[in-house]
Amino acid sequence: MTTTATAPASRVGSVLSSFIKARETGILLALVLIVVVTTAKNPNFLFSNDGFRDLLLTPSILLLVAVGQAIVIITRNVDLSVGSVLGLTAYLTGRLFIDIPGIPIIVVFLAGLVFGGLLGLINGALVAFAKVPALVITLGTLYAYRGINVLWTGSDRINASDMPKPFLALGTQSILFIPVLTIIAVVVLIVAGWYMRNQRGGRELYAIGSDPDAANLYGLGVTRRVLVAFVVCGALAGLAGVLYAARYGTVNSQAGSGFELEAVGAAVIGGVAIFGGSGTVWGAAIGAYLLFTINRALPILGVQDFWQRAVVGVLIIGAIVLDRLLALRQTRKLVEARDSE
Amino acid sequence: MTSSLTGAPASTRSYKDYSRPLWQRVLLTREGAVYAALIIVIVGATVSVRNFGSPITMTYLLLDVTPILLIALPMTLVIITGEIDLSVASVVGLSSVTLGTLHQAGLPIEAAGAVAIVVGALAGALNGFLITVVGLPSLAVTIGTLALYRGLAVGLLGTTAVTDFTEFWTDLAKSKIGSTGVPSVMILFVILLVVFAIVLHFTPFGRGIFAIGLSPEAARFSGIHVERTKFILFVLSGTISAVAGIFYTLRFGSARGDNATGLELSVIAAVLLGGVSIFGGRGALHGVIAGVLLIGVLGSALRLANVTSDVINIITGTLLVASVVSTSVLAWLRTARARPGGTNRAPSATTKS
Numbered sequence A: 001m002t003t004t005a006t007a008p009a010s011r012v013g014s015v016l017s018s019f020i021k022a023r024e025t026g027i028l029l030a031l032v033l034i035v036v037v038t039t040a041k042n043p044n045f046l047f048s049n050d051g052f053r054d055l056l057l058t059p060s061i062l063l064l065v066a067v068g069q070a071i072v073i074i075t076r077n078v079d080l081s082v083g084s085v086l087g088l089t090a091y092l093t094g095r096l097f098i099d100i101p102g103i104p105i106i107v108v109f110l111a112g113l114v115f116g117g118l119l120g121l122i123n124g125a126l127v128a129f130a131k132v133p134a135l136v137i138t139l140g141t142l143y144a145y146r147g148i149n150v151l152w153t154g155s156d157r158i159n160a161s162d163m164p165k166p167f168l169a170l171g172t173q174s175i176l177f178i179p180v181l182t183i184i185a186v187v188v189l190i191v192a193g194w195y196m197r198n199q200r201g202g203r204e205l206y207a208i209g210s211d212p213d214a215a216n217l218y219g220l221g222v223t224r225r226v227l228v229a230f231v232v233c234g235a236l237a238g239l240a241g242v243l244y245a246a247r248y249g250t251v252n253s254q255a256g257s258g259f260e261l262e263a264v265g266a267a268v269i270g271g272v273a274i275f276g277g278s279g280t281v282w283g284a285a286i287g288a289y290l291l292f293t294i295n296r297a298l299p300i301l302g303v304q305d306f307w308q309r310a311v312v313g314v315l316i317i318g319a320i321v322l323d324r325l326l327a328l329r330q331t332r333k334l335v336e337a338r339d340s341e
Numbered sequence B: 001m002t003s004s005l006t007g008a009p010a011s012t013r014s015y016k017d018y019s020r021p022l023w024q025r026v027l028l029t030r031e032g033a034v035y036a037a038l039i040i041v042i043v044g045a046t047v048s049v050r051n052f053g054s055p056i057t058m059t060y061l062l063l064d065v066t067p068i069l070l071i072a073l074p075m076t077l078v079i080i081t082g083e084i085d086l087s088v089a090s091v092v093g094l095s096s097v098t099l100g101t102l103h104q105a106g107l108p109i110e111a112a113g114a115v116a117i118v119v120g121a122l123a124g125a126l127n128g129f130l131i132t133v134v135g136l137p138s139l140a141v142t143i144g145t146l147a148l149y150r151g152l153a154v155g156l157l158g159t160t161a162v163t164d165f166t167e168f169w170t171d172l173a174k175s176k177i178g179s180t181g182v183p184s185v186m187i188l189f190v191i192l193l194v195v196f197a198i199v200l201h202f203t204p205f206g207r208g209i210f211a212i213g214l215s216p217e218a219a220r221f222s223g224i225h226v227e228r229t230k231f232i233l234f235v236l237s238g239t240i241s242a243v244a245g246i247f248y249t250l251r252f253g254s255a256r257g258d259n260a261t262g263l264e265l266s267v268i269a270a271v272l273l274g275g276v277s278i279f280g281g282r283g284a285l286h287g288v289i290a291g292v293l294l295i296g297v298l299g300s301a302l303r304l305a306n307v308t309s310d311v312i313n314i315i316t317g318t319l320l321v322a323s324v325v326s327t328s329v330l331a332w333l334r335t336a337r338a339r340p341g342g343t344n345r346a347p348s349a350t351t352k353s
Helices: A011-021 A023-041 A049-057 A060-074 A082-099 A105-130 A134-153 A165-172 A180-198 A200-210 A212-218 A222-248 A259-269 A281-300 A305-340 B008-013 B022-027 B030-048 B055-080 B088-104 B109-133 B138-157 B167-174 B185-202 B204-214 B216-221 B226-252 B263-273 B285-304 B311-338
Strands: none
Touching: A023 A281, A049 A180, A049 A281, A060 A082, A060 A180, A060 A200, A060 A222, A060 A259, A060 A281, A082 A105, A082 A134, A082 A222, A082 A259, A105 A134, A105 A165, A105 A222, A105 B311, A134 B263, A134 B311, A165 A180, A165 A222, A180 A200, A180 A222, A180 A281, A200 A212, A200 A222, A212 A222, A259 A281, A259 A305, A259 B138, A281 A305, A305 B138, B030 B285, B030 B311, B055 B088, B055 B185, B055 B204, B055 B226, B055 B263, B055 B285, B088 B109, B088 B138, B088 B226, B088 B263, B109 B138, B109 B226, B167 B226, B185 B204, B185 B226, B185 B285, B204 B216, B204 B226, B216 B226, B263 B285, B263 B311, B285 B311
16 A cells, blocks of 8 residues: 555665655564664674574564454454464364374464464354454454364463474574564565555455445455455464464463464554554564563563563553544645646 | 434434334344343353353353453543543553552552552543543544553553562452352443433433434533533543553453553443444443453353353444444334335435435
8 A cells, every 4th residue: 555656767765765654664673673772782693593583583473463364454453363263273273183193284374374274264154244343353252262272272282392302493493594484474574565566456445445335335345355364364373373382382271371462562563553444464474573582572572571562551641642643744745746637 | 413324323223212112112122132142142151161151161261251341441441422531541551560560669559549549540530631622533642642641651651560569469369259150340340330321311411411312513502511521531530440450450360561451342342332423422330241251151151061262352343333234224223114105216415315
């Protein structure tokens, strides 16, 4: 939505200027600033082996969930159940390894994706057909899915010893210094970003979020598109659940609780407007990185990490205030342009 | 404005349907359904679950749901205006920590409590300011302040807790009225309930709240101070949440930054279950009280019946989804029946065009 003008005369210049004007640039700069300042204070933050790996690795799981969340929010909905979906698929992952010895890892990944997608389909079907706000429906399924998780898990928990070594290695391994989880997350991000920007389906999601009634009158398949958005969001949360199991090795019934607010927070900080129609999955991804990087940076900067949530709160509020100011300026400019004609 | 185009939201918004006979209008409402469910659950639990009917069960049940009952009052009003406040549980934590740290610093508990309530009001005022003056969506603002207030609470106390409250106050929070088994805190709740009910249902201010929820533009043109009303409601929400935070702290004798984490979801679930429309413009306090009690009674009965306490999550969630979906299904059935030519036609007019 932000970058559409491309003059053939100076393509490099226009790309550059649209990059500077893009909503995501601001928070990317904030992220870079935090990394630079923290590294200046303690070089290990970036330049030690573990530091560099953690910087990329820790936010990868949230990145996947935030991308799905951004797609749903762009359609003017919200999915509060992602944390519960993540928890359920994380436990499913462990159960599959225990119950079916020797199951191929790829099958487990597919199972997580499909199961998460099914849970998303339930959300989407309830939202799209009952015409009830997603906030209410997914608040309900947030409880219901978590309850099912607790019922299924009980006081049981999955331990690292229950899962095969190659699978756990995925959680920590790197290829060319880049953690595998990060590569998976970035591939998903690139596909989602490309689809949302260039494909008809993606553009229609923006149209639906901008004005659902107009999209309906125009004949866009609103029901189907919204359904797909929820399925994608659920599937990504499911994938995140599988990666969660690989990364942390232990899964109990509370895995991923509270994750929904982190995901919505990441999207909002990344410039996805909560009432739909604007923002990008790139922004949501940078938001996810910003959230978790701050978490790690605060103790190094001499702030107790208890304050992390407060900082996140300020960031969310700051981001939406900035959005509001930019929107007001845009309106004023458009009015001026109209009046001068 | 927009609802006339799609049809479906208009039908969920229909406030009073005078084409139906009086008994249907009274009994076949959302509130009526919640009451029926509540009575069935109470009777069923008393008959089938041992010890459920005892006064001690009732005492604990009421003590457990008191914070939800209290916060549900302002939340109902906020949601009727079409807004939402997700930060209430964080304000509970913030007021708890304020009370604890000030008390630890030597302030008498009355003064510390007063400061905690002021802090809650200020927290609500910040929400109100961002929403009404800056013009931001309440969902986004209160997700931000949810994190901010919780962060301040946890940041102030860390993982430590203040527990040295005098027994007089902790006993008072748990005390009962005479030999009835009803907690004395219910007196406070009933007073607040009466005040809120009168304000919402019998004053111009209350009618304004409904009007704002139905259409902010129309409300503004009819001379209602939309922004001022919303601002007052958010301050109220913060204030009552702080009161609930003080009760919560004294009841458990422990001030912690992470007190009542996640309570906002229970409150909102109860309010919506009680028949308040998330679109705004529709709802009643008595339905909300029934909704809170329904969730509380179900949880209490299941715990006594040795069902793991978390099964309540499934039931709460399913109840919430079923209750909102049933409204849509009923509305669809009614329009399908009203349409000439039969009942079995798909609602193609609303889904495709």
